[in-house]
Amino acid sequence: MKVGVFADDLTGANATGVRLSKQGFTSATVVFNDNIPDMKELSAICIDTDSRYASDSVVVNRLKSASEKFRNWGAEIICKRIDSTVRGKIGLEIDTVLDEFGEGSVAVVVASFPDSGRVCSGGYLLVEGVPVQETDVAQDPVMPITQSYVPAIIAEQSKYDVVHVGLDVVLTGVNKLKTTFEEHINGGKRVIVVDAVTDEDIEEIAAAMALIQGTRLIPTDPGPLTAAYSRAYSHQLKEQSKVIVTVGSVTNLSGHQLRYLRDKTNSTPVYVSAEKLATMEDSWEEEVERAVRVALERIQKDDVLIITTHKDSNERVDLKNKAEEEKTTQDALAKRITDGLAKITRLVMEQTDYKIQGCFTSGGDVTASLCALSMASGIKLEDEVLPLAAYGTLIGGYFPGLPIVTKGGMVGDKKSIYASVKYLKTKRSAAR
Numbered sequence: 001m002k003v004g005v006f007a008d009d010l011t012g013a014n015a016t017g018v019r020l021s022k023q024g025f026t027s028a029t030v031v032f033n034d035n036i037p038d039m040k041e042l043s044a045i046c047i048d049t050d051s052r053y054a055s056d057s058v059v060v061n062r063l064k065s066a067s068e069k070f071r072n073w074g075a076e077i078i079c080k081r082i083d084s085t086v087r088g089k090i091g092l093e094i095d096t097v098l099d100e101f102g103e104g105s106v107a108v109v110v111a112s113f114p115d116s117g118r119v120c121s122g123g124y125l126l127v128e129g130v131p132v133q134e135t136d137v138a139q140d141p142v143m144p145i146t147q148s149y150v151p152a153i154i155a156e157q158s159k160y161d162v163v164h165v166g167l168d169v170v171l172t173g174v175n176k177l178k179t180t181f182e183e184h185i186n187g188g189k190r191v192i193v194v195d196a197v198t199d200e201d202i203e204e205i206a207a208a209m210a211l212i213q214g215t216r217l218i219p220t221d222p223g224p225l226t227a228a229y230s231r232a233y234s235h236q237l238k239e240q241s242k243v244i245v246t247v248g249s250v251t252n253l254s255g256h257q258l259r260y261l262r263d264k265t266n267s268t269p270v271y272v273s274a275e276k277l278a279t280m281e282d283s284w285e286e287e288v289e290r291a292v293r294v295a296l297e298r299i300q301k302d303d304v305l306i307i308t309t310h311k312d313s314n315e316r317v318d319l320k321n322k323a324e325e326e327k328t329t330q331d332a333l334a335k336r337i338t339d340g341l342a343k344i345t346r347l348v349m350e351q352t353d354y355k356i357q358g359c360f361t362s363g364g365d366v367t368a369s370l371c372a373l374s375m376a377s378g379i380k381l382e383d384e385v386l387p388l389a390a391y392g393t394l395i396g397g398y399f400p401g402l403p404i405v406t407k408g409g410m411v412g413d414k415k416s417i418y419a420s421v422k423y424l425k426t427k428r429s430a431a432r
Helices: 010-022 056-073 090-100 150-155 174-186 199-210 224-234 252-265 283-298 319-326 330-351 364-373 416-431
Strands: 003-007 027-031 044-048 077-081 105-109 118-121 124-127 162-165 191-194 216-221 241-247 304-308 355-362 378-386 389-395 403-407
Touching: 003 010, 003 056, 003 224, 010 027, 010 044, 010 077, 010 224, 044 056, 056 090, 077 090, 077 224, 090 105, 090 150, 090 216, 150 162, 150 191, 162 174, 174 199, 199 216, 199 224, 216 224, 224 416, 241 252, 241 330, 241 364, 241 416, 252 304, 252 416, 283 304, 283 330, 304 330, 319 330, 330 355, 330 364, 355 364, 355 416, 364 403, 378 403, 378 416, 389 416, 403 416
Parallel strands: 003 044, 003 077, 027 044, 077 216, 105 191, 105 216, 162 191, 241 304, 241 355, 355 403
Antiparallel strands: 118 124, 378 389, 389 403
16 A cells, blocks of 8 residues: 655655554655655655745645655545645645646644644644744744644635534534534545644544545554554455454553453454463363463454454463462463463464464563464564564464564553554555
C-alpha cells in the first residue's frame, strides 16, 4: 500500500515521513521539482511543494504537479500536511487537492498535534493552552495569524463550505463519528474540521474514517492523523490475516497492557492454566491440546489472538512446593510453562487456515521457547518499535521470515503491547 503526502515545507514533510516510518511504512521526502525515486521498497512519499508563502498560481501549479506524480506512482492514500500553527494558504491547497482528486474526495482537517502541545477544541486551536492568534505566529511577517477558529481560517481561503465536528461527537466513539462523517459527506460537504485533544481522539477519528466506503478521505493535519489513518486504512485490506500475542509474564504491568489490548481490539483472550503447565505429568499435554482447540475457534472471530497465562483472578503458581512434589527444580517447571505457551502458539500457526501477519511475545523466556519449538535459529533484527521492544523476523525453522516483536515483561506503559501489534499489522500491510 502506498501513501502520498503533500507538504508545504521540507521540515513538515520530514516530520510526517518519520511518523509514517514509525507505523511501518518505508518513507522518503522529495522536493517539488524532483521525481519520486524508483525504489520498490518505498511505501510513503512526502513531496515538499515549498508552497507555504508562494503566490496563488505557484501554489496551484506545484500541487497539480505533485498530484500527477502521486497518480503515476500509484498512491492509494492521499494526505495534506498542514502547519501545526495553521500558517500558509491552507484553504487554497485543500481546494487544489480536492479538485485534483475529484468530487468523491473530502478533506478531514484535524489541526491537533498533542505531542507538540497543539490541540483543537470547539474549533479553536490552542498552543500550550494559548489561542494560536496570541502566540508568535501572530507576528508572522508574511501571513500573520489573526484568529484561532480553524473552520473560519480555512473558510476565508476555500471555495468549499467548511463544517465543524466538535469534541462532544469525537468522545462518543467510532460509530457516532462514522455516522456524522457520512451525514456531512452525503450533504455535499467537502471540508470537515474535527476537534481532538489527545492521541486517542485522533486514533478514534482515523478508525471512523477507515470504515467509510466510496469516498476518498484526505487527512489534512500536521502529521498524527496522517499516520493514524494510513495505519487504520491498511488494516482494511481484503486479505484477512491475524496477529498472535503470547504473554507468559505475571507482572501487574503485563496485566494492564493486556487489558488495554483487549479493550482496544475487542479480543477475548485464550487463558491457559499455568498450574496445569507447571508439571512433568500428563496434564501438560492435555492443557496444550485444550488451549489449541479454543484458540483455533477464537482466531475465527478475533484478528488479534491473545494466548496468555495471565488472568486477573489467578494466584501465582507455587513452583517451590510443586517442584518438591515432583522431585524437580523450580526452573524446570517454569520452563514447562513457557514451553507450553510456545507449543500452543506453534500448533495454532500450523493448523489455522488464516494467514499470520506476525507474532508478539512478552518475556525473554517465552520468546526463547517459541524460537526453540519452532526450530528457528534466531531472529533477524530490523527495528526498534519502542524502547526495549524489538522487531525482526525468524531465521529458519518452521516459520522462516515470520515477523515478530519481542518485549520484556516489565517494559513500557499500558499501551505497549497494543502499539507493538499495530506496528506489526502496518509493517506487513505496508510491505504488501
